[in-house]
Amino acid sequence: MKFNRRTFIKRLFIAAASIETFFLIKGSISKTHLEKDKKELFNAGKADSFEKNKPYPFLTGQFFLRRFDDGGFIAMSIKCTHLGCIVQSNIKTGGFNCPCHASQFNRFGEVLSSPATRPLDYFPITIKNGDILVDTSKPTKRKSFSKSQLTYV
Ligand code: FES
Missing domain, CATH: 2.102.10.10 (Rieske [2Fe-2S] iron-sulphur domain)
Known part of the structure; x- marks a missing residue:
């Protein structure tokens, strides 16, 4: 399998975007959970x-x-x-x-x-x-x- 520089950078961006998306989703779920239990x-x-x-x-x-x-x-x-x-x-x-x-x-x-x-x-x-x-x-x-x-x- 040929692995050139362009393919490497493309895959690096996809991996970074996936990790960021994971943490954004995880953060919003945690925040929703906390707000549900919040008392005023x-x-x-x-x-x-x-x-x-x-x-x-x-x-x-x-x-x-x-x-x-x-x-x-x-x-x-x-x-x-x-x-x-x-x-x-x-x-x-x-x-x-x-x-x-x-x-x-x-x-x-x-x-x-x-x-x-x-x-x-x-x-x-x-x-x-x-x-x-x-x-x-x-x-x-x-x-x-x-x-x-x-x-x-
Ligand atoms: S808002 Fe319609 S009766 Fe109260």
């Missing part, structure tokens, strides 16, 4: 500072925090599940209204009137040293409200 904890403050049955908006965290009668906390997304507009709390009903296409949600985030078809997403909460920490990287979809979505001190 938003400190909403001390648990005992929140009154029961009152929605507390956290616009930077993009959630409403509510403490129910039994003391359980839930952090519901402020994004309407129809097309993502920002919902507003309804003082009369204790629920939420969407200004875009008039969807309404009850105080648990469940749909009262369409076009939204599913409840507001909610975020996992952990309570550490009395602080409410909301993981805003993990909005969770649900079909209805259940007590398992609440976090207690």
Whole structure:
């Protein structure tokens, strides 16, 4: 087999490109894996500072925090599940209204009137040293409200 200089350089470039491609793919897979496990904890403050049955908006965290009668906390997304507009709390009903296409949600985030078809997403909460920490990287979809979505001190 004849192996001239041109062929050698060509094969050297192909080998270098293959090695670089391998590390680029490997790096992006590792990065994706890390980002999947990444938590974005938003400190909403001390648990005992929140009154029961009152929605507390956290616009930077993009959630409403509510403490129910039994003391359980839930952090519901402020994004309407129809097309993502920002919902507003309804003082009369204790629920939420969407200004875009008039969807309404009850105080648990469940749909009262369409076009939204599913409840507001909610975020996992952990309570550490009395602080409410909301993981805003993990909005969770649900079909209805259940007590398992609440976090207690
Ligand atoms: S985005 Fe809320 S009802 Fe359409």
